[in-house]
Amino acid sequence: MGAEVVVEGLTKSFGSQNIWRDVTLTLPPGEVSAMLGPSGTGKSVFLKSMIGLLKPDSGKCVINGTDIVQCSERDMYEVRKLFGVLFQDGALFGSMNLYDNVAFPLREHTKKSESEIKRIVLEKLEMTGLSGAEGKLPGEISGGMRKRAGLARALVLDPEIILCDEPDSGLDPVRTAYLSQLLIDLNAQIDATILVVTHNINLARTLPDNLGMLFRKELIMFGPREVLLTSEEPVVEQFLNGKRLGPIGMSEEKDTAQMAAEQAMADAGHHHGGTEDVRGIVPQILPTPGLPDRKGERRRKDRVMQILHTLPPAAQEGIIESLSEQDRQRYGVRPHQMTGVGGAR
C-alpha cells in the first residue's frame, strides 16, 4: 500500500512574498489526488516543498512518520526513495540516453545485475510507449516523449508516492487521456499514492479520487472529488468552466470594480470566455480491464461513506448516485436521501 502524506499548516514565502499559508491536507494512502489552481498560485512550489526541494517556513509534512520539514539531510534522502516524481519537462539527464536515464535510479540504489536492470527498464519504457526509443538522447525527442520517459524513470523503483507536476502541459488531449489511464493503471498495479498538480479540467474531472484547489495563497478546499465538482464556490465554478467572470483575474486576483464591469459587459452580451457549465460529477476512469481492482478505491469508498454526513448535500447526492446497487445496500443509503447537512472543508 502507498504511503500516507499528512500536511499540516504548511506555509511558504519567498522573501517577503507569501506563496501560500496554512495548507493542511492528507493524501490518503493508495488514492489518486489532484491539486487545481490558477497559474502562479504556487502549485509547483507546493509539490517541491513536499519532497523537500524547497524548505517551507513552518508547518509539517509527515511521510511514513518522518517530518520532512524538520528531518536531517540523511533522513530526507531515505524518504525521497519512496517518491517517484514527474517534473514538468521530464527533467531527464541531458547527457544520457533514455535507457541510461531510466536505469539511473536502479544503478544508484540497487545491486541488480545489468540484465535485470535491462528487463525492468525495457518493461517501463514499454509501459510508457517508448519501446525502440531507448537509444535516443532527451534533446532528440518531443516534449511528450520526454514527459513519458520522465514518468518511466520515476517508476523504476516502484515508488509508494507518485507526484506529477502538470502531466498534461504540452500534451494533446488524446495523449493526456492515455497518460491519465496510465496513472490509474499504475495505481491499480502498485497501489501507490498519487498526487497530480494540474489545471487541465478534463483530467481533474475524470482522474482523481480527491480534488483540491489553491487560490489566493490558500487551500480553499480539499476532499472527495464530488465536493469540488459540485461546489457552488464562485472561484471553483469560474475555474472549472474557464470563464473570465469571477474572482480570478489575469493577475491572479481582481477587485470588485473590475468584477462589476465585467459582469455588466457579459450582461450586455459580451462573451465571457466559457462554453458550457461542466460542473457535476462525471464517471471516473477505471483501470484497463484485466488489471486488478484498485484497492485505494475500495478504501476510499469506506472512508467517504464514513464522512458522508459532513459533506455538502450536492456532493452527498453525487456520491450516492455513483454507487452501485450492491454498494448502496452495503452502506444502507439510497439516492435523494440526505443524511444531514454539513459544510465543505
Place this chain on the structure above:
Amino acid sequence: MTAVATKARSAATTAASEIGRAFALGLEVLRLLPRRPFQFEEFLTQAWFVIRVTIVPTALVSIPYGATIALQLGSLTQQVGAQSFVGAAGVLATVQQAAPIATALLIAGAAGSAMCADLGARTIREEIDAMRVLGVDPIQRLVVPRVLAMVFVAVLLNGFVSIVGVVGGYSFNVFLQGGTPGAYLASFNALSQLPDLWISEIKAVLFGFVAAIIACYRGLNPRGGPKGVGDAVNQSVVITFLLLFLINWILTTIYLQVVPPKVG
C-alpha cells in the same frame, strides 16, 4: 532608516550569505570526500574534460609568459651586470609565481566557466532537482568528483606550466638574448630551492579547490532561467579570479616570512 541604507544593508546581507553558502559547500565537499561509493568514473570524465579545455591554452599561454619573464630579467640583469643569475631568477619567478598564476587563470577562465555553465544548464532544466528526488546527493555525485578533478588537473597543469615556462625562458635567453647556456644552467638552482616547488604545488591545490567550489556553487544556484546561467558563469570567473589572486598574495606573504631565502 533611509531607503538607500536599507538597500545597501540588504545587498551586504545577500553578499555575506552568498559567501557563507559557498564556504558551506566547500566544507560539505570535504565532509563527503571519504563517503563511499566514490564516483571514480565521474572523476575521470571530469578530469579529462578539464584537461581537454585547458591543456592547449595553457601551453600557448605559458610559452610567451616564460619568454616575457626571460626578456624582462635578461635586460634587467644586463643593466646591473648580473647576467649569470638570469637562470636562477627565471626559475624562481616561473615556479613560484608565473606557473600558479597562469594555472589560476586557465583553471578559472577555461575549466571553471565550462564547469559552471554545465551545472547551471542542468540546474535550470531541473536535472539537479530530479537527482535529489531520486535520492542521489548531487554534491557527492557531481561536485566532489569535479572538485577532485580540478585539484588534480591544477597540480598537473602547474607542473606543466613550470616546465614549459622554464624551457621557454631558457630558449629565449640563449637563442635571442645571447645568453650562455652554461651560465643559465649553472645558476639554475642558485636561488631556488625545493620548498619553492612545494609552495607552488600547494597554491595549485588551493586554486583548483577554490575555482571548482565557486564554479559548482554558482552553477548550482543560478538566478532565473538561461540568462541567469550566463550571469552565473560570468560571476564565477570574476569571483574566482579575485579569490585566487588574493590567496596567491596571502600565501606568498606567509611563505616569504616562514621559509628562509636560499642565499646563492
